[in-house]
Amino acid sequence: MSSVVGAKGQVTIEKEIRDTLGVEPGWRAVQRLVGERVEIQFLPPRHRRSLKGLLGNPHGVRLETDAEFQEAAGAAWEAAALETDERGDAA
Numbered sequence: 180m181s182s183v184v185g186a187k188g189q190v191t192i193e194k195e196i197r198d199t200l201g202v203e204p205g206w207r208a209v210q211r212l213v214g215e216r217v218e219i220q221f222l223p224p225r226h227r228r229s230l231k232g233l234l235g236n237p238h239g240v241r242l243e244t245d246a247e248f249q250e251a252a253g254a255a256w257e258a259a260a261l262e263t264d265e266r267g268d269a270a
Contacts, residue, residue: 192219209258222258 180193192202200221207222 207258207261209254209261220254 180196182191182193184190192208196202202221203223205224207224209220209222211218211220
């Protein structure tokens, strides 16, 4: 599957991929350069329906090593910083 990059640098994520991952409008796409490739991770918006929902991992991924935990924690801090910057709350 491929798509053409638009004038503003936008690309469309194919429907089959969005459906497989469960990505919906309003989700955040976190981009990271890995070598000469771009890795995109989709994160659902935060909700306040339950504590389990706030703390649970929507992707069902288990972090087995300290390195995996540190990488996930770094990504979470980056996402929180981006959200803060977008709201204009940054110090």
